[in-house]
Amino acid sequence: QSVLTQPPSASGTPGQRVTISCSGSSSNIGSNTVNWYQQLPGTAPKLLIFSNNQRPSGVPDRFSGSKSGTSASLAISGLQSEDEADFYCATWDDSLNGPVFGGGTKLTVV
Amino acid sequence: QVQLQQWGAGLLKPSETLSLTCGVYGGSLSGYYWSWIRQPPGKGLEWMGEINLSGKTSYNPSLKSRVTISVDTSKKQFSLKLSSVTAADTAVYYCARVSVGTATTGTPGFYYYMDVWGKGTTVTVSS
Numbered sequence: 001q002s003v004l005t006q007p008p009s010a011s012g013t014p015g016q017r018v019t020i021s022c023s024g025s026s027s028n029i030g031s032n033t034v035n036w037y038q039q040l041p042g043t044a045p046k047l048l049i050f051s052n053n054q055r056p057s058g059v060p061d062r063f064s065g066s067k068s069g070t071s072a073s074l075a076i077s078g079l080q081s082e083d084e085a086d087f088y089c090a091t092w093d094d095s096l097n098g099p100v101f102g103g104g105t106k107l108t109v110v
Numbered sequence: 111q112v113q114l115q116q117w118g119a120g121l122l123k124p125s126e127t128l129s130l131t132c133g134v135y136g137g138s139l140s141g142y143y144w145s146w147i148r149q150p151p152g153k154g155l156e157w158m159g160e161i162n163l164s165g166k167t168s169y170n171p172s173l174k175s176r177v178t179i180s181v182d183t184s185k186k187q188f189s190l191k192l193s194s195v196t197a198a199d200t201a202v203y204y205c206a207r208v209s210v211g212t213a214t215t216g217t218p219g220f221y222y223y224m225d226v227w228g229k230g231t232t233v234t235v236s237s
Contacts, residue, residue: 002154035223037155044204044227045155051217056225088155092222098170099222101155 003028004089004102011108017077020105022089024070028100032092034072036065039086039104048087049074081109112137114228116205118190122235128192132205132228139163139181143208144188145224146179148201156201160208161188195235202230 005023012018022034036049047056049065052072064075072089089102118130132144145160159169161179169177173192181188192199206224213221 033217033219033221037224044230045224046227047223047225050209050223050225051213051221054216090155090223092220096171098168099157099224101157104154 002103003093003096003100004091006087006089006102006105008103009106009108011110012076012079013110014079014081016079017075018079018107019076020074020087020089020107022072022074022102024072024091024100026070027095028070028091028093029067029072030070031094034065034067035090036063036074037088037090039088041085045088076107079109083107084109112207112226114205114207114226116203116228116231118203118231118233120232120234122195122233123237124196124235125194126235128195128199128203128233128235129189130203130205130231130233131187131189134186134188134207137207139183139186139188143210144179144181145206145208146190147204147206147224148199149204149230150198150201158190158192158203197235200233200235202232204228204230 033051037045038048039045052067053065062078086104088104093100113135116132143160143162146158159179161167161181176193178191205228207226209225210222
């Protein structure tokens, strides 16, 4: 059971906009910034969004992040087939005194 | 560009000790934390612990009694040991660089994220 809650799956068609939610509590998302990781099949996770809405160099602006209260969201616009991956939200948890992850959301581009 | 290269035994028997090492290439150990994360087959990510250049460590409470993370600054490497492994420890193990601090611009406040990852090492525990 993950500390952060994500839907197990999401899907969309090419060109569509999809969002993935991440729900936490006051000890984690409510008081710290949120990061998102993308894990393509068979590869290591890659930092996609950090500090709620910042993109590392090289990440397309089709990917955006937001946070409100104890929840966060990842939005992907102009969906492409190569976006098929698992996406994980993560943040620091003040109670556990360590980072925590969501259970992951498998995105399918149909 | 910083790269992490990891290595270690991939097949263990129950009760043995898992030992993995991660080398840091193209960058400094200074100013970052260095972490280990694992992913059981078909499951999500689990933070195991981390260390900084000074040797300060922090561990996941669920693993604390079995985990040791160390750093060798002369070789620019950090290592993971997990004792008394069982089948439940079968997973892909990743090393990662952690950026942590307090931002005053952009999104102000505490930040913590893993921005460079190793490729992962598959560890199987089986008798």
